[in-house]
Every structure is written in structure tokens, then in C-alpha cells.
Amino acid sequence: xxxxxxxxxxxxxxxxxxxxxxxxxxxxxxxxxxxxxxxxxxxxxxxxxxxxxxxxxxxxxxxxxxxxxxxxxxxxxxxxxxxxxxxxxxxxxxxxxxxxxxxxxxxxxxxxxxxxxxxxxxxxxxxxxxxxxxxxxxxxxxxxxxxxxxxxxxxxxxxxxxxxxxxxxxxxxxxxxxxxxxxxxxxxxxxxxxxxxxxxxxxxxxxxxxxxxxxxxxxxxxxxxxxxxxxxxxxxxxxxxxxxxxxxxxxxxxxxxxxxxxxxxxxxxxxxxxxxxxxxxxxxxxxxxxxxxxxxxxxxxxxxxxxxxxxxxxxxxxxxxxxxxxxxxxxxxxxxxxxxxxxxxxxxxxxxxxxxxxxxxxxxxxxxxxxxxxxxxxxxxxxxxxxxxxxxxxxxxxxxxxxxxxxxxxxxxxxxxxxxxx
Amino acid sequence: xxxxxxxxxxxxxxxxxxxxxxxxxxxxxxxxxxxxxxxxxxxxxxxxxxxxxxxxxxxxxxxxxxxxxxxxxxxxxxxxxxxxxxxxxxxxxxxxxxxxxxxxxxxxxxxxxxxxxxxxxxxxxxxxxxxxxxxxxxxxxxxxxxxxxxxxxxxxxxxxxxxxxxxxxxxxxxxxxxxxxxxxxxxxxxxxxxxxxxxxxxxxxxxxxxxxxxxxxxxxxxxxxxxxxxxxxxxxxxxxxxxxxxxxxxxxxxxxxxxxxxxxxxxxxxxxxxxxxxxxxxxxxxxxxxxxxxxxxxxxxxxxxxxxxxxxxxxxxxxxxxxxxxxxxxxxxxxxxxxxxxxxxxxxxxxxxxxxxxxxxxxxxxxxxxxxxxxxxxxxxxxxxxxxxxxxxxxxxxxxxxxxxxxxxxxxxxxxxxxxxx
Numbered sequence: 001x002x003x004x005x006x007x008x009x010x011x012x013x014x015x016x017x018x019x020x021x022x023x024x025x026x027x028x029x030x031x032x033x034x035x036x037x038x039x040x041x042x043x044x045x046x047x048x049x050x051x052x053x054x055x056x057x058x059x060x061x062x063x064x065x066x067x068x069x070x071x072x073x074x075x076x077x078x079x080x081x082x083x084x085x086x087x088x089x090x091x092x093x094x095x096x097x098x099x100x101x102x103x104x105x106x107x108x109x110x111x112x113x114x115x116x117x118x119x120x121x122x123x124x125x126x127x128x129x130x131x132x133x134x135x136x137x138x139x140x141x142x143x144x145x146x147x148x149x150x151x152x153x154x155x156x157x158x159x160x161x162x163x164x165x166x167x168x169x170x171x172x173x174x175x176x177x178x179x180x181x182x183x184x185x186x187x188x189x190x191x192x193x194x195x196x197x198x199x200x201x202x203x204x205x206x207x208x209x210x211x212x213x214x215x216x217x218x219x220x221x222x223x224x225x226x227x228x229x230x231x232x233x234x235x236x237x238x239x240x241x242x243x244x245x246x247x248x249x250x251x252x253x254x255x256x257x258x259x260x261x262x263x264x265x266x267x268x269x270x271x272x273x274x275x276x277x278x279x280x281x282x283x284x285x286x287x288x289x290x291x292x293x294x295x296x297x298x299x300x301x302x303x304x305x306x307x308x309x310x311x312x313x314x315x316x317x318x319x320x321x322x323x324x325x326x327x328x329x330x331x332x333x334x335x336x337x338x339x340x341x342x343x344x345x346x347x348x349x350x351x352x353x354x355x356x357x358x359x360x361x362x363x364x365x366x367x368x369x370x371x372x373x374x375x376x377x378x379x380x381x382x383x384x385x386x387x388x389x390x391x392x393x394x395x396x397x398x399x400x401x402x403x404x405x406x407x408x409x410x411x412x413x414x415x416x417x418x419x420x421x422x
Numbered sequence: 423x424x425x426x427x428x429x430x431x432x433x434x435x436x437x438x439x440x441x442x443x444x445x446x447x448x449x450x451x452x453x454x455x456x457x458x459x460x461x462x463x464x465x466x467x468x469x470x471x472x473x474x475x476x477x478x479x480x481x482x483x484x485x486x487x488x489x490x491x492x493x494x495x496x497x498x499x500x501x502x503x504x505x506x507x508x509x510x511x512x513x514x515x516x517x518x519x520x521x522x523x524x525x526x527x528x529x530x531x532x533x534x535x536x537x538x539x540x541x542x543x544x545x546x547x548x549x550x551x552x553x554x555x556x557x558x559x560x561x562x563x564x565x566x567x568x569x570x571x572x573x574x575x576x577x578x579x580x581x582x583x584x585x586x587x588x589x590x591x592x593x594x595x596x597x598x599x600x601x602x603x604x605x606x607x608x609x610x611x612x613x614x615x616x617x618x619x620x621x622x623x624x625x626x627x628x629x630x631x632x633x634x635x636x637x638x639x640x641x642x643x644x645x646x647x648x649x650x651x652x653x654x655x656x657x658x659x660x661x662x663x664x665x666x667x668x669x670x671x672x673x674x675x676x677x678x679x680x681x682x683x684x685x686x687x688x689x690x691x692x693x694x695x696x697x698x699x700x701x702x703x704x705x706x707x708x709x710x711x712x713x714x715x716x717x718x719x720x721x722x723x724x725x726x727x728x729x730x731x732x733x734x735x736x737x738x739x740x741x742x743x744x745x746x747x748x749x750x751x752x753x754x755x756x757x758x759x760x761x762x763x764x765x766x767x768x769x770x771x772x773x774x775x776x777x778x779x780x781x782x783x784x785x786x787x788x789x790x791x792x793x794x795x796x797x798x799x800x801x802x803x804x805x806x807x808x809x810x811x812x813x814x815x816x817x818x819x820x821x822x823x824x825x826x827x828x829x830x831x832x833x834x835x836x837x838x839x840x841x842x843x844x
Contacts, residue, residue, distance in 0.1 A: 018709050022567050028634060029564045029749045124562075130710040132562035140546075140554035142451045143730030145444050212450060270716070273695065287440050287727040288552040288717065294692070295713035305709040308565030316744060327451050 001034050001315050004062035006084060007074035008041035008050050011098055011125070014304025015072065016049035026308070030315040034308075037067045041075075063087040070314055072307060073097040082106055089113045089121065094319055096310040098125035098303055104201035104217040107208075111325055120321045122310035127202040128153050128279040129302035130295035132309070136283065137209040138324065144285035146210040148250035150422065153202045155277035155297040156186045156193035157225050157245040161262070162275045165242060170230040185277055195224035199247045199260040207249030207258045210283070212329045221259035221338045228262055232417060235348060235388035236264050239374045242272040246422055256333035257341050263422035264346050264390070270294075271422070339397035344373060344421035346390050347399075349406060350413045353385040357411045361387060364409065368402040370394050384413065390421060423456050423737050425518075426484035428506060429496035430463035430472050433520055433547070436726025437494065438471035448730070452737040456730075459489045463497075485509040492736055494729060495519040504528055511535045511543065516741055518732040520547035520725055526623035526639040529630075533747055542743045544732035549624040550575055550701040552717035552724035554731070558705065559631040560746065566707035568632040570672035572844060575624040577699035577719040578608045578615035579647050579667040583684070584697045587664060592652040607699055617646035618667070621682040625669030629680045632705070633673045634751045643681035643760045650684055654839060657770060657810035658686050661796045664694040668844055678755035679763050685844035686768050686812070692716075693844070761819035766795060766843035768812050769821075771828065772835045775807040779833040783809060786831065790824040792816050806835065812843060 005012050019026065019034055027033045036053050039045065040062050044055045059080065062068050071088040073095060075081050081102050088095050090113060097103065103110070103123050114121040124134045128151065137146075152158050163176045177194070180186035192198040204217040225245050236243050241264035249258045265272040270292050274280035279297030284290045296302035313322060351357045358377060365372065375389040391399065403416050427434050441448065441456055449455045458475050461467065462484050466477045481502065484490055493510040495517060497503045503524050510517050512535060519525065525532070525545050536543040546556045550573065559568075574580050585598045599616070602608035614620040626639040647667050658665050663686035671680045687694040692714050696702035701719030706712045718724035735744060773779045780799060787794065797811040813821065825838050 014709075018565055022565055022709070024751075025567060025634070026565050028751060029560075130713050132558055132713075135557065135562055136554055138451075139735060140557055140731050141727070142734040143440055143444055143448050144727050145447060212447070270695070273692070285727070287436075287444070287723045287730075289721075289724055291552050291554075291715070291717035293713070293715045296711040299711075301709045302711055305563070305566050305707070308709075309562050312564040313561060317739070322738060329446075329450060 001032060001069050001311070002037040002067050003034060003070045003072050003311065004038045004040055004065070004068045005036055005050065005072045005074065006040045006059055006062060007076065008039055008045040009074065010300045011303045011307065012039070012074045013045070013048050013050055014300025015074070015307045017300065018304050018308050020049050026312060030312040032315060034311055034315065037065065038062055059084050060087055063091045063093060068093060069319060070094045070096060070311060073099060074307070078102045078105055085110055085121070086113055089117050089119055092117055092119055094120040094122070094314055096122045096307055096314070098307060100126040100198070100201040100205060104204040104215055107205070107215045115321065115325055118321060119319070120314055120324050122314065122324045123205070124310050125303045125306035127205055128281060129297045129299060130305060131279055131281055131293045132306070133206065133281045133293060134209065136291070136293065137206065138326070141283065141285055141288060144287040146283060146285045148248065149206055149210050149281065149283045150246050150248045150271065151206065151281035152244055152271060152274050152279055153247050153281065153297065154193050154199040154245060155279060156180060156190060157199065158274065159185045159277045161225060161228070161243055161245060164228065164230060165233040172230060173226055173228060194226055196222040196245070196260045199245065203247035203249060203258055203260055206247070207256070209326055210249055211251045211256055211333060212327050213256065213333060214328060216258065216335070219258065219335050221261070223261035225262050229417065231386065232348060232419065235376070236346065238376060239264070239390055240267055241265055241421070242267055243419065244271060246271070248422070251333060254334060255336045257336040259338060261420055263420050265422045339400060340395065342393050342395050344391050344393050345399045346388070346419045346421060347403065348417035349387045351385050351387055352411045352413065353379055353383045354411065358387065360409060360411060361406060364406050365391070365402055368398050370398065370402055423454060423491050423733070424459040424489050425456060425492045425494050425733065426460045426462055426487070426490045427458055427472065427494050427496065428462045428481055428484060429498065430461055430467040431496065432722045433725045433729065434461070434496045435467070435470045435472055436722025437496070437729045439722065440726050440730050442471050448734060452734040454737060456733055456737065459487065460484055481506050482509055485513045485515060490515060491741060492516045492518060492733060495521060496729070500524045500527055507532055507543070508535055511539050511541055514539055514541055516542040516544070516736055518544045518729055518736070520729060522548040522620070522623040522627060526626040526637055529627070529637045537743070537747055540743060541741070542736055542746050544736065544746045545627070546732050547725045547728035549627055550703060551719045551721060552727060553701055553703055553715045554728070555628065555703045555715060556631065558713070558715065559628065560748070563705065563707055563710060566709040568705060568707045570670065571628055571632050571703065571705045572668050572670045572693065573628065573703035574666055574693060574696050574701055575669050575703065575719065576615050576621040576667060577701060578602060578612060579621065580696065580701070581607045581699045583647060583650070583665055583667060586650065586652060587655040594652060595648055595650060616648055618644040618682045621667065621669045625671060625680055625682055628669070629671035629678070631748055632671055633678055633755060634749050635678065635755060636750060638680065638757070641680065641757050643683070645683035647684050651839065653808065654770060654841065657798070658768065660798060661686070661812055662689055663687060663843070664689055665841065666693060668693070670844070673755060676756065677758045679758040681760060683842055685842050687844045761822060762817065764815050764817050766813050766815050767821045768810070768841045768843060769825065770839035771809045773807050773809055774833045774835065775801055775805045776833065780809065782831060782833060783828060786828050787813070787824055790820055792820065792824055
């Protein structure tokens with residue numbers, strides 16, 4: 001099988017390295033060798049395993065080459081990459097991509113083109129690097145009715161939260177972000193990692209597969225991690241939780257909620273132990289129960305391995321479409337708005353430290369029918385105090401009304417922090 | 423697609439339940455319905471989802487039926503089940519099985535028959551229930567050079583070790599085993615779960631897949647859990663470990679070690695947190711790093727789901743062989759004997775409590791070139807004491823010699839406990 005590698009960055013280099021180092025295994029397991037016919041990229045790779053291969057800066061030219069069976073799109077972005085993939089599929093070439101933004105935003109159109117031309121569009125590498133979650137959803141759980149899926153699917157955000165939570169020095173979000181950038185764990189422009197967009201791309205893909213729905217990136221509720229304060233980690237810990245940025249898709253069978261947000265996760269839950277740049281995904285289904293996978297979420301090796309696994313799948317299925325075309329039911333599930341969903345909530349309220357404040361606040365909560373699971377108060381300087389609490393499960397809209405009411409209370413100072421409990 | 427279900431026990435019932443409950447999903451995702459043409463079993467099922475289906479007690483008759491596309495073998499055992507599978511494959515019918523003993527002991531012959539008749543023999547359900555480890559090894563890591571695989575792959579043994587380790591009451595192996603039997607977590611005859619045979623069957627399968635080798639059940643080194651003493655949990659905990667029964671397959675590229683044994687596992691390692699009847703498998707490869715999966719290891723739903731996933735795979739690949747035939751290299755790896763392998767070791771030594779004993783024991787260890795990582799002494803009644811220690815990594819044969827020498831020491835009482843550190 002001959003491939004074109006389009007994009008000569010970290011993942012492209014990783015793929016070439018694996019194809020080189022493990023050529024014996026790949027031939028044994030896939031039945032024939034996988035050779036790189038051409039590397040296409042804006043600039044020629046100057047070193048590493050891509051450097052000595054045939055090179056072109058004319059990306060689209062690879063689609064017309066008779067010596068290219070599969071086009072591997074590793075450029076990123078949603079304009080040139082989309083054009084490349086469409087042209088490849090229309091030319092009868094299967095495509096392997098790691099491009100989550102493209103799949104999340106334009107995947108339905110691309111899958112349709114692939115089906116029309118009887119070729120495959122594979123995307124294991126688009127979500128969670130070394131965790132084969134696409135295959136698990138499409139194949140291992142093909143007979144299972146999934147209830148929900150929850151994952152730590154952005155390594156940069158998880159690294160920042162892990163560092164902010166680490167013992168000893170209490171460090172602000174900005175300090176830790178600067179560290180992550182220095183270590184190469186966050187990009188120069190980390191906006192999409194921090195504001196939740198990257199996780200939302202991945203969640204849209206997982207949600208569509210888990211619930212046989214069209215891709216609905218524009219309906220994923222998105223919250224990032226920039227508003228988490230060092231004190232939130234302290235209170236979360238005291239209550240028996242850690243703070244993680246989760247992507248969650250959940251269906252009752254009639255409705256669907258998809259969101260990415262910071263959550264308090266019980267220290268007893270496996271997800272809370274996934275630290276640093278690792279990813280972890282938990283899938284719950286009636287038949288199989290809870291299945292959990294974790295591993296490296298990104299990087300040349302983990303993401304490259306996912307690309308190579310897709311290529312070997314294509315080899316084994318003789319370049320024909322396999323189980324990789326997402327299925328859809330005719331029943332489009334009703335999307336729940338965030339305020340319609342239910343959860344426990346953590347609130348952190350800065351108040352004036354004077355008699356009757358705790359009573360005033362708990363009375364407001366009681367008036368909204370919100371019952372408390374845990375509460376604590378910590379006095380600060382300047383006659384201030386912080387009240388931190390966790391509610392029992394309640395509709396988010398009710399909590400939002402209660403928070404709005406509390407923020408009008410004359411003893412409450414500033415904005416109230418509100419974080420969901422998973 | 424029409425199937426015969428052979429074996430009407432827990433898993434057979436689970437498969438029928440899933441096919442019934444999720445018929446809509448299975449048709450959507452697999453392309454057509456999966457129907458049970460006939461149930462074959464010694465006794466007819468009296469209730470549940472298998473009860474109203476066509477029944478036969480003539481197992482072999484299903485192999486000749488033109489309305490059966492796939493034979494699902496869920497009887498267990500290695501005699502009748504082997505005959506059934508061989509006859510099915512020779513009749514041109516693909517087979518799905520959950521039978522680890524049969525695959526581990528006779529899989530190579532069966533795969534050869536399947537290949538000769540151009541049909542599939544699929545066995546995801548044979549290892550670790552809801553964890554899709556067979557697919558992960560055969561497909562997701564098809565391009566990866568695996569270094570080692572380590573798993574908690576027997577839920578009964580893990581339940582017993584978890585209970586023995588739990589806080590508060592210190593309970594003996596026999597007491598906890600009786601509890602497990604009362605709860606239905608251990609069978610009336612739990613021999614194979616406790617002596618490691620069941621885990622060894624599963625490890626033989628994982629090792630063969632991970633390293634492209636023939637199945638080598640007879641070369642798996644097997645140790646069970648019956649010799650673990652309540653005090654071992656206490657010392658392990660004090661040193662920062664938990665005790666787990668692991669299956670481990672490891673290859674240097676030239677040699678291969680495969681063993682199941684109790685191990686001390688660091689409390690910081692994900693595997694140490696897998697409790698009760700859960701299973702967990704960790705795979706390390708150069709490309710993908712460490713990928714970890716955990717979930718229910720057995721039961722109607724989890725194992726039934728794995729059977730159904732195999733059936734849907736068969737549907738999607740048009741009943742032709744897919745990626746499910748294990749590959750083999752021509753290079754047969756040299757098997758390492760246990761005494762040739764290296765690890766840290768935990769030793770628990772009962773001694774007379776008198777001056778010079780600690781010095782005597784550590785001198786013997788030093789004479790064998792064994793360096794210590796951790797050591798502690800606890801005094802007991804009757805002028806006795808227990809010395810517990812963990813060595814640095816050392817060849818097992820050397821530790822065995824040192825233990826033999828120590829057991830001759832005049833202050834050492836009885837047998838020395840020796841447990842590997844993972």
C-alpha cells in the first residue's frame with residue numbers, strides 16, 4: 001500500500017518513524033508493506049524520517065497520483081485540509097486524518113462524499129491519541145446502548161489543572177499556563193485548549209458515534225478553564241474532589257446533552273486520577289457497564305500510532321469501506337440546553353464576615369429547593385469570609401436563578417463561582 | 423445474519439438479551455438484524471430470553487444447518503467445545519467463542535482450520551469481558567512494537583485479594599474465599615481462579631497476540647494466590663504497595679517471559695487501584711506509550727457484549743476472515759524461565775528476636791549481591807519477630823538461592839515468603 005503524507009509536522013514525522021521502525025511488524029500483521037510515496041507540505045522537511053522522501057509543495061497533486069492509495073491528512077485547519085480530503089475522496093482514494101476540527105465541523109459532508117465514492121475516511125487519531133476510543137465506540141460497543149461518555153480529552157487543559165492542584169505552592173492559571181508553554185505542553189496560542197474548543201471538537205465526534213447522531217459541534221455547550229481560582233482546588237480537595245475539564249455526552253434515549261466544562265470529580269473515581277497530559281475516557285452502557293481507557297492524548301508516537309492503525313485497517317479491508325462510516329438513526333435526539341440538565345453544583349461565595357450571613361445564604365438556597373450536600377466556611381482578612389458548598393443534584397437553571405439571587409444579597413461580594421459536580 | 427447459540431448459561435443468556443434489547447441498534451450499526459436460529463445445549467433453557475427459541479440438545483447438528491451462518495460457542499470445556507468448533511469451521515461457518523481454555527490450549531490448530539476453510543474464529547469474549555483487549559492488540563496496536571503487557575485478568579482472584587487487603591478486619595484467604603462463593607463471585611470449584619490457571623489461559627492468548635507468537639499456554643509460569651498471608655497486605659501497604667494477581671508477558675525482542683503471579687504493585691500505579699471483580703490491562707509499546715483499559719471482567723452483560731461485537735464485526739466483513747486471524751513471525755522467541763527474569767522482590771522472614779539477627783540476614787543478602795530498597799522489622803510474641811523487606815531489581819534465581827540460604831539460618835523460623843514487585 002502506498003500513501004501520501006500531507007503535513008510534515010510532529011504527527012507526520014511520527015507516522016513516518018513508526019512505518020520505518022516497525023516495517024517488519026506492519027508487513028506481517030497487515031499483509032503487505034506500507035510505503036510513503038510522497039510527502040506534501042508547504043515547506044520541505046529538513047530532517048528526520050520525512051526528509052529523504054519524494055517531496056511536493058503542491059498538496060492537491062497527491063490526489064491524482066496513481067501510486068498513492070491512501071492520503072494521510074495531517075495538516076490541520078479546516079480550509080486547505082477540507083479541500084484536500086474532498087479532492088482525495090472524489091478521486092477514489094481513502095483518507096486517514098487526525099483533524100478533529102475538520103471532522104467535528106464538516107465530517108457529515110465528508111463521510112457522505114466518501115460513501116458516494118465507496119472509499120473510507122478514517123479518523124482514530126482525531127481524538128485522544130493512544131486511546132482507541134473511536135474503534136471502541138464503533139466496533140467494541142457496536143451492540144451496546146450507550147448511556148453516557150465522559151472524558152478528559154485535552155491534555156493541555158489537564159496539565160494546567162493538575163499543576164494548579166498540586167500540593168504546596170498555590171499558583172494562578174496564568175503562571176501555570178506560562179510553565180506549560182515553556183515545557184511545550186501548551187502551544188504559543190493555547191486559546192482552543194483553554195477555552196474548551198478543542199475538547200468540544202473531540203466531544204462532538206464521540207457524541208455522534210455513541211448516539212448515532214449527525215455531528216453537532218455547534219450544539220456542544222462549551223466552558224473553558226480560565227475562570228478556575230487556586231482556592232477552588234483547595235475547597236474541592238476538602239470536599240473529596242479534584243477539578244477536571246471533562247467532555248460529557250449523555251442521552252436518555254430521547255434527549256441528548258453534550259458539553260465540555262470543568263467539573264468536580266470524586267477522588268474515588270478513576271477519571272480524577274488522570275493527571276498531567278494524559279487523556280482518559282469512560283463509557284457507560286447497559287450491557288458492558290463502565291469501560292475506562294487512558295493513555296497519552298497527543299504526541300508523535302501516540303497519535304502516529306493511531307494513524308498507522310487506521311492504515312493497517314484499510315489494508316486488511318482491501319481499501320474498501322469497513323466499519324468506519326458512522327451510522328445515524330433517523331431519530332434526531334432533542335438537544336438539552338445546559339440549564340435543562342441536572343447535576344450537583346459547587347458554589348464558592350465571598351461574603352462579609354458578620355452574623356446572619358450563613359443563615360441568609362442557606363435560606364436563599366432553601367427557597368429555591370436546593371439541598372446541600374456539603375458546606376464549609378473559611379474566614380479571610382478584612383472582615384471577609386468564603387463560603388464553599390456542594391449541592392445535591394438539581395436542575396442547572398434553578399441553580400443559576402439562585403446564584404443570581406445570591407449575588408444581589410447585600411453580604412455577598414462579587415461574582416459567585418459555580419462548578420458542576422460530575 | 424443467523425446464529426446458533428451453543429451453551430445456555432450466563433453468557434448465552436446475556437447474548438440473547440442484548441440481541442433482543444438492542445436489535446434496532448445492531449441492525450443500524452451492523453447493516454442487518456442478527457437472529458438466533460437455534461439454541462443448543464444439554465438441557466433446554468427454562469426461562470429468560472433463550473426459552474422461547476428453537477432448541478436442540480444435539481450440539482453438532484447446528485453445524486450442518488443451512489440457516490446458521492455463525493456458531494457461537496459458549497459451553498466451555500475443551501472436549502465437546504473443540505469438536506463443535508472444528509466441525510463448524512470445516513462446515514464453512516465462522517465461530518465466535520468465549521472459551522479461553524480452548525483458545526489457549528488448542529487455538530493454533532483451530533485458527534489453522536479456520537484459515538483453511540476461509541472463515542473466522544473470533545474470541546474477544548475469551549479475555550477480560552468488557553475490555554476490548556483482543557481488538558486493541560490486533561488492530562489498535564497493529565503498528566506498534568509492544569514491550570510488555572500486564573493485567574489483572576481474573577476477577578475472582580482480584581476480589582479475594584481486594585477483600586483480604588481491606589481495612590479493619592484481617593481475614594484469611596479461606597474466610598474471604600467462602601465469602602466470595604456466597605456472593606457468587608467465586609464458583610463452587612474455584613480451583614482455576616485461585617491457582618492461576620484461568621489467568622494463565624488468558625495471558626497465553628494476550629502474549630501470543632502481542633508478540634506474534636504461537637499460543638504457548640504450557641510455557642506460562644503459573645503461581646496462584648493461596649499462599650498470601652494477611653500480614654503480607656500489611657507490610658505491602660507500609661512499603662507503599664498493594665498486592666495484585668497479575669498476568670505479565672514481556673519481550674526484549676529476542677526472549678519472551680510469560681507468567682501469572684501475585685505482585686506488589688505501587689499504590690501510585692493505575693493497576694493497583696483496580697479493585698473487586700474488575701479487570702484491568704496495561705499495554706506498553708514504544709509508539710503509543712502506556713495504554714490502560716479497565717472494566718467488568720465477566721458477567722452476562724460484559725462478556726455478552728464482547729460476543730455481540732464479534733458478531734457485528736463478522737457481519738460488517740461479510741462473514742469473511744478479517745483482522746481476527748492471529749499473525750505469527752517466523753522467529754520463535756526464546757522463552758525465559760522464571761529464574762532468569764529480573765524484578766524487585768518482597769521477602770517476609772519470621773525470625774527469633776535476638777541480637778544480631780538483622781545483621782545476619784542482611785549479610786546473607788549482601789553476599790548474594792542483593793541490595794535493599796526497603797526494610798522493616800516488627801516484633802511479635804514469643805520472642806519472635808518478622809522482617810519484611812523489598813530488594814532492588816535482581817535476577818530471580820539469585821533471590822531463590824539467597825532465600826534457600828536464609829532458610830538454613832539458625833534464627834530463621836519456617837518458610838520465607840517471596841513475592842515479586844511489579
